[in-house]
Amino acid sequence: MPDVRVVNITKTFGKILAVDDVSLHVHEKEYFSLLGPSGCGKTTLLRLIAGLIQPDKGEIYIGEKRVNDVPPEDRDIGFVFQTFALFPHMNAWDNVTYGPKVKGFNMEKATTIGHEVLEMVKLHERLDAFPNELSGGMMQRVAVARALAAGAKTLLLDEPLGQLDAKVRNELRYEIRRMVKDLGLTAIHVTHDQSEAMAISDRIAVMKKGKVLQVGTPQELYMNPQSVFVAHFIGESNFLEGYISNKNNGKITVELRGGIKVGVTNRQIEEGEKVVLAIRPETLTIEKGVRKGDINTLYGAVERITFEGTNIRYEVRLENEDLIVVVKPSLMGEWVGNDERVTASFPPEKAHLFKYPETGLREAITVE
Amino acid sequence: MQNIGGKTLPKSKIIEALDKFSSRPAIRNSVYLSSIIVFFALILLPPILGIVIKWNTMQQVLNQPELATRALTAIQNSFMIAILVSLLDIITGLPLAWLISRGKSRWLNVLDTLADIPFIVPTAALGYSLLLFWNEPGGAATLFGASLISPGWLLVMLLHFTFSYPVVVRVMVGALLDYKMEYERAARTLGAPPLSAARTVTFPILKPSIIAAFILAFARSISETGATIIVAGLTFENGSVFIQKMRNDFTAGIINQATYEGATVFASLVLIIISFTIFAVIRIAGQKAKIPTKRFWPSMERKLSYSKAENGRNTITLLVFFLIIIIPSLFVAFPAIEALFTRTLSDAFTGTGIWKDYWQSLTLSYLLGATVTVLNIIIGLPMAIIIARRKFGRLPSTILDLLVNVPLIVPSIALGVSLAFFWKQNLTFIPEIWLLIFAHMAITYPYFVRSMSAAVERISVDLEEASRTLGAKPFTVFRTIILPLTKYSILSGAILVFTRSVSETGATSAVVSSLKTAPVVIVNWVKTKGLATPLEIGLGCGFLILFSFIILLALRFIARGKGRY
Numbered sequence: 001m002p003d004v005r006v007v008n009i010t011k012t013f014g015k016i017l018a019v020d021d022v023s024l025h026v027h028e029k030e031y032f033s034l035l036g037p038s039g040c041g042k043t044t045l046l047r048l049i050a051g052l053i054q055p056d057k058g059e060i061y062i063g064e065k066r067v068n069d070v071p072p073e074d075r076d077i078g079f080v081f082q083t084f085a086l087f088p089h090m091n092a093w094d095n096v097t098y099g100p101k102v103k104g105f106n107m108e109k110a111t112t113i114g115h116e117v118l119e120m121v122k123l124h125e126r127l128d129a130f131p132n133e134l135s136g137g138m139m140q141r142v143a144v145a146r147a148l149a150a151g152a153k154t155l156l157l158d159e160p161l162g163q164l165d166a167k168v169r170n171e172l173r174y175e176i177r178r179m180v181k182d183l184g185l186t187a188i189h190v191t192h193d194q195s196e197a198m199a200i201s202d203r204i205a206v207m208k209k210g211k212v213l214q215v216g217t218p219q220e221l222y223m224n225p226q227s228v229f230v231a232h233f234i235g236e237s238n239f240l241e242g243y244i245s246n247k248n249n250g251k252i253t254v255e256l257r258g259g260i261k262v263g264v265t266n267r268q269i270e271e272g273e274k275v276v277l278a279i280r281p282e283t284l285t286i287e288k289g290v291r292k293g294d295i296n297t298l299y300g301a302v303e304r305i306t307f308e309g310t311n312i313r314y315e316v317r318l319e320n321e322d323l324i325v326v327v328k329p330s331l332m333g334e335w336v337g338n339d340e341r342v343t344a345s346f347p348p349e350k351a352h353l354f355k356y357p358e359t360g361l362r363e364a365i366t367v368e
Numbered sequence: 369m370q371n372i373g374g375k376t377l378p379k380s381k382i383i384e385a386l387d388k389f390s391s392r393p394a395i396r397n398s399v400y401l402s403s404i405i406v407f408f409a410l411i412l413l414p415p416i417l418g419i420v421i422k423w424n425t426m427q428q429v430l431n432q433p434e435l436a437t438r439a440l441t442a443i444q445n446s447f448m449i450a451i452l453v454s455l456l457d458i459i460t461g462l463p464l465a466w467l468i469s470r471g472k473s474r475w476l477n478v479l480d481t482l483a484d485i486p487f488i489v490p491t492a493a494l495g496y497s498l499l500l501f502w503n504e505p506g507g508a509a510t511l512f513g514a515s516l517i518s519p520g521w522l523l524v525m526l527l528h529f530t531f532s533y534p535v536v537v538r539v540m541v542g543a544l545l546d547y548k549m550e551y552e553r554a555a556r557t558l559g560a561p562p563l564s565a566a567r568t569v570t571f572p573i574l575k576p577s578i579i580a581a582f583i584l585a586f587a588r589s590i591s592e593t594g595a596t597i598i599v600a601g602l603t604f605e606n607g608s609v610f611i612q613k614m615r616n617d618f619t620a621g622i623i624n625q626a627t628y629e630g631a632t633v634f635a636s637l638v639l640i641i642i643s644f645t646i647f648a649v650i651r652i653a654g655q656k657a658k659i660p661t662k663r664f665w666p667s668m669e670r671k672l673s674y675s676k677a678e679n680g681r682n683t684i685t686l687l688v689f690f691l692i693i694i695i696p697s698l699f700v701a702f703p704a705i706e707a708l709f710t711r712t713l714s715d716a717f718t719g720t721g722i723w724k725d726y727w728q729s730l731t732l733s734y735l736l737g738a739t740v741t742v743l744n745i746i747i748g749l750p751m752a753i754i755i756a757r758r759k760f761g762r763l764p765s766t767i768l769d770l771l772v773n774v775p776l777i778v779p780s781i782a783l784g785v786s787l788a789f790f791w792k793q794n795l796t797f798i799p800e801i802w803l804l805i806f807a808h809m810a811i812t813y814p815y816f817v818r819s820m821s822a823a824v825e826r827i828s829v830d831l832e833e834a835s836r837t838l839g840a841k842p843f844t845v846f847r848t849i850i851l852p853l854t855k856y857s858i859l860s861g862a863i864l865v866f867t868r869s870v871s872e873t874g875a876t877s878a879v880v881s882s883l884k885t886a887p888v889v890i891v892n893w894v895k896t897k898g899l900a901t902p903l904e905i906g907l908g909c910g911f912l913i914l915f916s917f918i919i920l921l922a923l924r925f926i927a928r929g930k931g932r933y
Contacts, residue, residue, distance in 0.1 A: 052553050072556040073565075079557035085550040089572045099558035102568070104666035150558045 002063035002076075002153050002186055003028040004049060009058035011044055018044040020210035021058070026188055026203075031180055033189045033197040036207035037233070037367035042190045043082075043158055045207070049188065050156050051075050062154060073102075075154075078147030082159040084139045086131040092118070092142045093127040099150025117145040120179055137168040144176060148183070155180060157189045161196065173200050194234055198222070206230050228276055228354050232365040237278040237352075238324040239361060247271045254353065258320025262296050264351045274356035281327040283350040286314060288336055291343045298324065298344045302336055316344060383847070390843035400759055403750035404768070411810045412771055415778060418786030419633055419640075421793060426637070428630030435627070439635045442610035445521065446779075447642060449606060450589035453528040457536040457585045458578060463685040465540035466566075483537045483689075486530055486697045490871035490916065492887035493909035495595025496894055497700030498527050500906075519601030527599050528592065530693055532585035539584060543577035561673040564664060579654040583647060584776075590643060591780040594873020594887050598894050607639045608781040608874055615785070615878065629789070636782030643778070704910025707903040716907055722900055726889055726908055733886040734915070737869040740808045741862050744816040748861075752820035753850075757829075769821070776814040783810060784875030791879075803879045811875055812865040819864065823857030824850065863923050870916055886912050 004026040011019040019041045026032040034042040047053045049060055051072035060067050067075050078099075086095050096117055100110035118124050121141035131139055140160060147155060160176065161169040177200045180187040191197050197204050198218040205215045206229070214226045218234075225231035228239065245261065246253035252264050254277055262277070269275060290299055300318040307313075307330065314326045314336060326344055336342055357364035389395045429436050468480050486494060502517040517523050551573060555565035571578065593608040600609050611632050618628035671677060707713060716723045751768070758765040775783065787807050791798055827850065835845045851858075873887040884892075890908055893900040900908070 050557055052556070071561070072553070073559045073561050075557075077557055079554065081550055081554055083548075083550055085548075085554040087551060087554070087569055087573070089575075098555070098560075098568070102555070102558060102560040102564055102664050102666065104664065146554075146558065156557075 003030075003061075004154060004186060004188065005059075005061040006045070006049065007059045007061070009045070009048060009055050009060065011041075011048060011053065011055050017210050019048065019055075022207075022210070022212050023058075024205055024212060024215065026186060028186050029181075029184050031177055031187045031189065031200060031202045033191060033201040033204045034207060035191055035194060035197040035204050035233075038192055039209075040207040041210040042192075042207050046156050046158050046188060046190045050077055050079050052079075076152045078150055078152040078155045080140075080143050080147050080155070080157040080160045082162050084131070084143045084163075086139055086142055086146070088131050091128050091130050092123065092134070095131070095142055096127075096146045096149050099146060103150065113149050113151070117149045120148070121145045121175075136164050137172060140164060140172060144179070148179065153185055155185050155187045157187065159190055159192070161191070161193075169196070176200070198234070204234075206233060208233075225278070225352060228278065228357055228361065228364045231278040231352055231354070233367065236281055236325070236327075238281060238284075239365070240277045240279070240322055240324070241274070241356065241361065242277060243274050244269055244271050252353070256320060257322060258318075260298065260318070260320055262298075262351070263348050264353050265348045269353060269355065276354045276356055276361060278352040278354065279324070279346050280350070281313070281325040284324070284326040284344045284346050286316070286326045286328065286336060287343045287345075288334070288340055289343065290341055296345050296348055300324070300342060300344070302338055302340050302342055305336075305338055314342075316342060383843070386843045387841040390846075391841045396842060400750050400754050403747050404754070406747045407751060407768075407772075407813075410806055411813050412774060414790045414806065415775070415783045415786045415810060418788070418790030418793075419636055419782075422629050422633045422786075422789050425626055425630040426634050428626050429634040432627070435631055436634070438605070439607075439610055439631060440638070442605040443607045443635060443638050443642070445605065446590055446607035446639065447646070449521070449525055449528055450586045453525060453532055453589050454536075454582050454585040456529055457532050458582055460685065460688050461533055461536035461581070462540055462578075463681055464689055465537050465544055467682055467685060468537070469541050469544035479689075480541065482694055483534050483541075484920075485694060486534045487867050489697050489700075489913050490867075490887050490890075490909075491531055491592055491595040492598065492871070492873050492890045492894075493700055493912050494531055494697055494871075495527055495598035496890065496905060496909055497698065498523065498530065498595075498696050499599050499894075500703070500902075501696040501699040502526065504902075519599050520604045523599040523601070524596055524604060524606065526692065526696070527595055528589040530697060531592065531595070532588045533693055535584045535588055536581045539577055539581040540574075543574050543581075547574060561666075561670040563669040563673040564666070567669070568664070575654070579650060583650060586646070587643075587776045590639065591778070591783075591874065593779075593781045593875075594871075594877075594891050598891060607635055608779050611635050611779075611781045611785060612874065612877070632782075632785045633789075636779070636786060639779050639782055647773075698913075700906055700909040701913065703903055703906025707907040707910070710903060712901070712903045712907055716904075716911075722893070722904065725884065726886070726911075729884045729886045729889040730911065730915070732883060733870050733912075734919070736804060736808060736885065737866045739805060740812055740869045741865045743805070743809060744812055744865050745858065745862065748813060748816040748820060749858075752817050752824055755817070755821040756824035772814050772817045774814075775810045779874070780811055780872065781874035781878055783807065784878030787875070788879045800880045800883050804876065804883060804885075807875045807879045808869045808872060811872060812868045815864045815868060816861045819857055819861040820854065823854045823861075827853050859923060863920060866923075867916065867920065870912075 004024075006022060006024045009019055009022045010017075022041075022045060034045060036042050044053070048055050049062075051067065051070060055068070062075055062077070072079075087098070090098070093114060097110045097114040100113050105113070114127075115124070118127060121144055123138060123141050123145065126134065126138065129138075131142070134142065140163075144160070157176070161172055164172065173196055176187075176189075189197070189200065201218060203215060203217055204221055205212045206221065207213065208229055214221060214230050216224075221230060221234045225234060225237075231237040232239070240256050242254045242256040244252060245255040247270075250265065252269070254262050254264060254275060256262065256277070264277070291297065298316075298318050300316040302314050303317045303323070304315040305312065306315075310330060311327050312330045312335065314328070316324050316326060318324060324344065429439065464479075464483070468476050468483070489497065499519065502523055503519060517526065547570065551569050552565050555569040556562070560568065591608065593612055596606060597609050597612050600606070605613065614623070614628050614631045614635075617623045618625065707716075715721065716726075719727055751772070754760065755765050755769050755772070784807050787803065787810065791803050791806070831849050831853075832845050835849050836842075840848065870885075871887060872885070873891055876885050877888050877891070886908075890905065890912070893905050893908065
């Protein structure tokens with residue numbers, strides 16, 4: 001049963017640094033996601049692991065074996081392509097049994113495996129169909145079945161759901177996870193969709209511009225982001241700029257623009273330093289009217305209300321002209337009207353404090 | 369519209385007028401219709417009718433069993449050679465195309481350009497070059513102390529291999545570059561070594577291109593005349609050499625007109641019918657034929673996929689390429705260099721003796737090539753759009769698509785002879801230069817329309833529709849979307865047409881009696897003993913290659929400047 005280790009991997013395409021000195025350890029039987037905006041190097045990293053491209057520097061291990069010089073067909077992996085890459089001249093059955101046959105299994109064994117995997121993806125009636133006769137969802141099922149049929153213990157998935165409709169996508173992602181878990185495979189799944197990554201992964205690596213910013217379980221990334229980018233990309237955050245005005249026994253006072261003072265508990269940051277405070281919209285509570293006196297309160301007026309079904313979303317213009325978003329469950333508490341004066345507050349331990357990024361806040365959270 | 373300094377320049381009056389015309393469906397359709405009419409009237413029907421009107425002369429041949437047998441043997445040779453050569457082309461051309469399209473070395477660009485050399489060398493010069501290399505003292509023969517290969521079927525095969533090989537390489541490099549690598553990568557991740565992946569996935573997907581390459585090489589081999597007759601020797605005949613010899617005998621007064629016409633019609637007809645049958649079989653069987661994809665030989669193919677075997681394959685490919693294709697093709701240039709230091713050069717430049725004819729013929733060749741290229745663009749583009757965009761519905765487009773190929777299948781000498789019958793019989797007042805133009809149009813038209821319709825098909829209809837929704841009239845859509853996006857293909861189509869026209873010999877010598885193009889003159893020099901010295905022939909071929917090369921290079925520079933999209 002293999003784990004996958006990537007050690008100090010670097011890959012450039014011409015002048016573009018696609019993967020920049022990345023190290024990762026994917027544990028055996030883990031469902032691991034590489035998450036990031038397009039162009040962050042996640043697909044390149046996956047292709048490096050598969051051996052479809054060669055790294056400039058660094059080492060790749062699958063199980064105990066260093067595979068840098070091993071061609072893709074000998075790495076014992078299954079790969080699911082974003083475009084499916086089903087062989088157009090073969091029907092579903094020939095596509096699925098391609099792996100067992102090309103690996104030299106005897107016919108009987110190849111047939112047994114073929115039936116097993118097609119059963120698993122529930123496509124048994126369509127084994128005569130050619131790729132152009134199948135729907136997107138079916139093609140992707142065949143693609144997954146084909147990757148599984150070769151018997152590999154590591155499954156690499158490159159945006160496997162990217163080309164499918166929302167409904168199909170949501171169904172298939174749980175199905176893929178179930179199959180991976182049932183078969184005890186190690187899976188590495190590339191996606192730019194944070195909700196997809198959160199829903200199916202044991203752990204996620206968030207990537208940006210060729211670097212891995214943070215690795216952790218979905219909960220860790222959400223509860224404890226280590227950078228402005230992760231706070232922004234996983235879930236949603238309000239960012240407020242300010243500086244540390246006082247630091248006392250682990251209690252930190254941050255002065256925001258316009259002299260608003262708030263208290264937070266986490267992080268070792270020096271007095272006087274410029275910071276960004278990140279507050280998730282769902283940790284803020286909102287009340288009508290102005291309730292003075294508390295340290296973690298922000299005052300403002302509701303500028304826009306969006307009813308989203310499950311949630312209701314308020315955009316509040318603060319006194320200092322910063323705009324924050326507050327999300328509340330639609331069925332809880334009392335609704336606030338447009339232009340109403342409100343008080344928003346948050347518990348000190350729920351806010352995240354970051355050093356002000358050298359590149360500026362906008363650049364640090366951009367997903368372009 | 370162009371926008372300079374914030375001001376909108378007024379469109380030129382002509383463009384405005386064309387825009388206005390183009391939005392009337394009646395005018396648009398009449399442009400398309402006239403291109404169809406021109407196609408039928410000038411390109412498709414004359415060669416067919418030319419044979420039909422001489423139908424009864426065939427009796428002459430059937431009455432002379434000896435002549436009939438001779439014709440049939442010659443035709444049999446044509447097909448044997450064409451099939452063998454096309455198969456060899458695929459077997460040896462595919463690895464080179466693979467190397468060019470997949471390799472990473474910078475030198476591969478040079479290799480890619482070199483692969484076009486036999487295109488540049490007019491076939492008549494190519495034939496002479498091969499003759500010098502394989503047969504005459506001073507060529508490869510020097511190494512072995514004797515004439516290596518005498519004129520005859522083997523040399524004809526070598527020649528056909530040489531000039532059809534680049535066709536296969538060109539087509540396959542294009543196909544491999546367009547191919548979605550994802551399929552092959554998928555096969556690799558499923559456990560297939562490179563060779564198995566290529567055999568079971570890439571080649572089956574590229575099968576249409578492989579078939580197209582085979583058909584092109586085959587058609588090229590069947591129809592070539594000028595070079596073949598140079599290397600065929602005294603006794604060996606294929607179909608086109610037979611027709612050419614009949615014609616020579618007739619001009620020399622050895623046989624009568626009836627025998628000549630009968631033999632020609634008979635040979636042409638048999639060639640055309642068998643060609644059609646073979647193409648139809650390839651079309652139908654080719655679609656069904658399966659490259660064996662269901663069986664695997666894992667350990668053997670694995671061994672053959674890596675280092676030693678791969679290096680071996682590349683070495684053999686390059687050796688074949690240089691020793692059989694490139695060096696023999698350019699061998700003719702060596703005597704030309706020697707000729708530069710003798711009286712031959714000054715004779716040539718002062719136009720003394722045979723050189724007067726030569727320069728006239730060279731000028732004629734290039735003027736003809738240019739005219740034919742321009743005419744092809746004018747009448748071929750609308751046809752390409754009709755086919756690619758199914759302007760008159762699916763069925764008519766498919767039928768036109770098939771009919772466009774017809775002149776490709778007809779051997780060029782048969783085409784020329786039958787054109788001569790048709791035009792000279794009925795419309796005697798037409799000057800010979802027009803016959804030349806018609807013949808060359810018929811031969812080159814399929815090449816241009818083929819490559820253009822493929823290029824237009826690659827442009828997404830969305831782009832045209834987007835342009836229309838932004839307010840562009842049909843002519844402006846053509847001018848601002850189709851034309852810029854297909855510029856590269858138009859140029860490469862033009863290169864194909866131009867080289868084909870400049871090197872054409874068989875049909876040319878058949879349609880005209882007084883006008884001579886450069887290849888016709890060179891064939892004449894080579895065939896007529898004592899007319900020209902080897903130095904003169906070498907220099908004659910050398911000039912033809914040199915000027916063709918310069919023109920093509922210039923066209924290529926223009927093409928490259930525009931870039932690909």
